[in-house]
Amino acid sequence: MDNGILQVTLSNPEGIVTGVRYGNIDNLLEVINDESNRGYWDLVWSALGSTGTTGIFDVIKGTSFNVIVENDEQVEISFTRTWDTSQEGKLVPLNIDKRFVLLRGCSGFYSYAIYEHLAEWPAFNLAETRIAFKLRKDKFHYMAIADNRQRNMPLPDDRLPPRGQALAYPEAVLLVNPVEPDLKGEVDDKYQYSCENKDIRVHGWICRDESVGFWLITPSDEFKSGGPQKQNLTSHVGPTTLAVYLSAHYSGEDLVPKFNAGEHWKKVFGPVFMYCNSLFDGADPLWLWDDAKEQMIIEVQSWPYNFPASEDFPKSDQRGNVSGRLLVQDRYVYDDYISASGAFVGLAPPGDVGSWQRECKDYQFWTRADENGFFSINNIRAGDYNLYAWVPGFIGDYKYNVVVNITSGTHFMVDVTCGTGCDIDMGVLVYEPPRNGPTLWEIGIPDRSAAEFYVPDPNPKYINKLYVNHPDRFRQYGLWERYAELYPNEDLVYTVGTSDYAKDWFFAQVTRKKDNNKYQGTTWQIKFTLDDLDQSSTYKLRVAIASATFSELQVRVNNPNANRPLFSSGLIGRDNSIARHGIHGLYWLFNVDVPGARLVAGDNTIFLTQPRTTSPFQGIMYDYIRFEGPSSSISKREKH
Template identity: 45%
Template sequence: MDCQVIRFNYMAISDDRQRMMPTGKERAKGRKLDYPEAVRLPNNFGKLRIGFWLITPSSEFRAGGPLKQELTSHVGPTTLSVSLLILHLLTISQGIISRHQLKGLFVCHYTGSTLAIKLKYGEYWKKVYGPASIERRTWPYDFPRSQDYPHAYQRGTVIGRMLVQDRYVSKEALIVGNDAYVGLAPEGEAGSWQKNSKGYQFWNQSDDDGYFVIRGIRSGSYNLYYWIPGFIGDSKYSYTIHISEGDFIKLGDVVYEAPRNGPTLWEIGIPDRTAAEFYVPDPYPNLVNHLFMNHTNDRQYGLWDRYTDLYPENDLVYNVGASDYRKDWFFAHVNRKLEDGSYGATTWRIVFNLTNVSNGSYTLWLALATANGASIKVNFNEQPNPRWLSFRTGLIGRDNAIARHGIHGFYRLYSFNVPSFLLGKGANVISLHQENGRGKFYGVMYDYIRFEGPPEIDLIFNLKN
């Protein structure tokens, strides 16, 4: 939908992210920065006039699951919704998605200049944006006559309760899986919903007691996928779920067996698929986006080069038991800017102590919140790994969350079995070497790192210590 730029020039994304929007002409006057979409804007914007929203009552047609980030507000006279349909630039001609899936229903909500002015001076945007919740509650609509839009009575519902089994957290009772993300998506491997772009997806979160309800499901065959903040990994229900018109399916208890080999010796971060908890430096004063100044969970432009400012020669070293990941773990493992303007690879080190080394296999878990053209190689105690051991992720990722000021992208989980002979009594060092040093945007954001002991020492260590 095209809008006149002279009238529609205010952006509201959330309660704390609102601003005047520049026009395309104003943007063209800006100084170009490190990638084509980024410019340093002039300060003279036009006057506030009108607010406009495009409301989407259902996200069932969108690809990539509930965490997929997309561009939803931009400079220019075109509202963005159709672009959310598919991953990257997949097209109908490639047979990736159905033409019927492209038919989305949208509701336009217009607010006149009086409401828009109040918005600028502090009125909560949700008072203006209220119709969105109304539209969601009335979905699926009863007025479409196309066969491509099944009505409410033609759709199904799935209910159940999410529980977690992790014997190193609770040895006997199952744990309530509150706030779990539970969804129906096309059949595939656990976690495949992240990259699926063919069918429909239906998601909801469980309540405080672990109960979940997924409504408005179109007829078809699906897998039930789930993951739970606070626990690593993905899983899916053992059986395919077939939805027919009017079905109401009760699954009962769904138990997630959290990935685990042994007791936790130490951990860094929070397993929630984001890098939001880690240290974010202050932005460069001349590149500040004031939209995000009071919100530490939002990133600023140019933070990748702040790593070089903080670690000009020696890379990050994290001491387990002394360091604090909120202050001492940089939010992104990026490359260092060199004197000639090029970039070089970096190696982060984790130092930890073992009072004794038990026979058996230890486990290192690396959960990545995002990756872009990166390859992480892991070494123990600065020694070359034996030829028969490969602690390497390989070249991964095209998320570009580092450049796009994100906190997460495509989630990945790696586990490395560590023979005890690689460790020693006293101080030990794990080296994380990001091998691709060719540019500023290559790197990863860690979600969570955990080091586990062999299973037989579970009585010595306690996960909560």
Template identity: 30%
Template sequence: MQCNKTVFNYYPVATGWFLSKTIDIWWTMNRILIFTLSLLLTQLAAHAQLSVTENGNTVTLQNNLAAFSFNTTNADLTSIVNHKGVSLLGKKGRGYLLGPGFSMSPTTYSLVRKTDSLIEIAFDHEADNHFHYSLHYIIRPGVSGVYCYLTQSHKAGDSAGIYGQTRWGISANESLFNYHLVRDSIQGPMPAMSSFSDANKIQDWTYRLPDGTVYTKYNYADYIEDRYVHGMAGTASNLGLFVIQASHEYLNGGPTKQYQNVHSTPYLICMFNCGHFLSDKRKSDDVITGDWQKTDGPFLLYTNEGSDINAIWTNAKQQAQQEIAQWPYQWMQTPDYPLQRGTVTGTLLLNNQPAANTHMILAAPGYDWQAQTSGYIYAVRTDAKGFFTIPHVRAGSYTLYAYGANQTASFSKANITVSANKTTAIGVLAWQPANHGKILWQLGIADRTTRGFRFSDHPREYGIFDQVPDSLHFTIGQSKEATDWYYAQTKPGNWYIHFTSNTSYTKPALLTIAIAGAAKNPTLQVLVNGQTVKTYKPGNDASVYRSAVAGGYYQLLEIPFDGSLLQKGNNIITLQLPDVKNGGGIMYDAIKLEAE
């Protein structure tokens, strides 16, 4: 009986435990089911709100967050209305594609794709410059913006065409946007257009304001390296409008290229092929004669809102990271945008040591990568061990270039073949720069910028060139680069480099002048102890007068001369600008003297 009693008492406990666990599982399953259904309904609602509407000469793409309307006769983006019904462009704003010798009018409109996950439309135009332009817009559910890409093509049978500056830009509602956002370090208020007048115009898009300060759109130009989002916001409206570029592969010029981004109007730009800060002396691949096609983008025109400027900017940067993680976009369906890409890896050694933090450029052969426009360019930096990985590369044949590591010259390796879904492991690359004798001295760090010189870290500002002396004396071993040598030589005069030598030389010597930029066609005369060894005209890249302080278009000037010009004791190298226009001059990267 005792045993039966024990058994009798146990079962009620076990039954209660079992019922309790059953109820817990039931509630858990119901919560999972409710959450799943809620998520599904949310997704269905978002997809249900994805629509395309055609009304006369207007076509509208809409999702649950915004609506974008286009003119089907000229491809203009004529309206953006956010989820609160606010018109971001106002009555006069518009977004459009523009390039040399063409606009998109007249255009042929077509509906390319319409699915539950996206809608794609296209505008096609045959231009007088012998190119065909196909401008596409894609809207997706849950994304507060519209994607845009451009495919340009040329046929071998057509006349040669010049692939010049090509940009997509949008003018927005001035009452809503009054603040530039380019980087954390490049931001600022956007003056109203009413504050500009022709009477106070200094140069193109550069004005003296009523308070005496100078506004120029070039203060908000910037390098593309490590920058994937730029735009504008409103301090009162708490709205933002941004261009997000998940990849730079289609942009010309590589990591040293500076691009126009945003300026008063308000005007936001996505440059595809940017002509700013390129030397007029460059030899480019922009003359297209054969069969050619290039796809620029997609980029995301992104709209958002926030409690203040910082919140708007933070959200835009977060969205940019989400876009980068998705590249290449798997929802793209066009032959010139391969979804399957390759990877290139390797290790760069400089004089048998790891070349840390060195720029690696994968680009076409034949032309200076700075001047390349017609193909695709990929850029990364090496890690501390000299190792690099270049992901998401289109299949093809490339040349690998390297620069930096305090070297004025660069490294290259040709015939790099990239295949889809494969890793091209190059292995160890040995960079052995040419030896021209003993380095007697070097002024500056060779990295294709003015880094380390006075004003080189100053925010972009028109007129800094006026603060540079016409003549200066710099003594090797005594003077300080950060205070005594300036970012640019901008006025007629002489800059003297004083140094001493403990010996005399009879063999050829080499003076290397790495030019970070040059503006308004100055003439540089180089003298060694009073004797001219070189006269050079570096041309114009518009760097100095358009607020650049770090550089423009890189040029390498190597000047061999008779070593007997160097004397035991005191020596002087003179950099002479006999004449230079206001806002012109030469920006120096590094200057190096070698002899044996």
């Protein structure tokens, strides 16, 4: 495909991108790699009944090539791979149609794919799918994924022995003798460059010598799993750049879709845009990043694109819009309704309250409410949805219980009257967050992240210089080991009223490593005073968890040695966010009844134990903890 600006070469009929010619560079992709390892779609799958997040890795190679559109304005080509029963156990039971599009006057190319599983085909799991590009390591050394997350990167050679030394897991490597001496002593780990779906709009690489940029622009999240806060990989040493559509990172098996025999499924992933830009001699190459951001805005504003030829990609006139206003009612905070400022509001397939964060088969559509709680969700595909929301500053999840039906014709139906143009106006919705009584004390901020807690400085031996004095200081390697250094023998004790959670509450309740390479569970204490105690009433402890990894939360009150805890979560979480510098994974909310008879007038202690001890990465990241008095003792805070 060639439009006079760039030339894209693909293998026929496999549909592997083997070359991208742009500017003065004959191929932006890594020419020393095999042609199948330059630009490709891939997936990881397993047979139904398999557990975990691994499986068979498959670079998707087409078996048939077709030109779908070829005119003066556009070329769209298709590489398909169809499945039949002779391939059972060898290939994932999917029909896959990979599309590539080049437009007139466009400094880049698009790609999307349609996956389909027919009802008569066998069951399977799909752990991951993505598009990947491997750029030339002799050209692309500067990576940018955000205004404050960009730097010169190591070479892939630096990660290999003897230049690199593997650390606690293969993705983390200490650079002991890198080609670029300035990088010596740093840690390289691709997970340090993860982002939330909502923030993965543009990322990529700059070739300073030729003043050329290669960027991957993702204009919409609708085809990604897990909602706006689900984290995925972006760019990393290779130089590699990815668009990850489906993965179990920071979530575990909960986000591995399992397809049954008899289940028909079809989904369009993308399109995403591979954008190339260049500069005149003498200009600052970092301008390429600014230009890529401007192009990203153009792509976002152009969504849904009008050019994809597949009927499976609906255009804007085949989509619906939903708007409304979300308010919060919490009588212990404020007499009147509170605007759900900054609320995340979205449509996802029907399910239980909060089910959207584990939904991984279909489409989701999200927005942020304004400061007054007004929201508008646009360009929604036809289908049945629930409306979900969560509000920063308040615990729990909102769900609107009536199914919202978007049709692809001229009518959109819900239990409210369609407005002008058949857009759906949901009216005023009210979220009542969990609440039994007044707040007696609280720790943290209910925002589904542990970032507000104490994040230690990294071990000087394991530093990524990018994250020194950086808002994302939690992205440094090895922070879990700092807990045992701070608390070698005794565990964390937090005293309500005098302790400061930003200084005194470690960001993760991890295991403690002992000298014999064994690990020890930990018990944190929260000390507080009750002046007025009603022993005949029930108090409420609410524990919001930002991430959990093969862990368990046990709660005891005033007796750390009680054989049976007052509450146990059982085994929860496979997020692996501690090892992968994620600061959050999947959200959990536990509501624990504390009988007044367990408390005393005066000094009390709540003991939080994480007893599971097979790994340094097991543990809990707390989001927010609140202790409420009995419902009879209504005592509103000052209005604010």
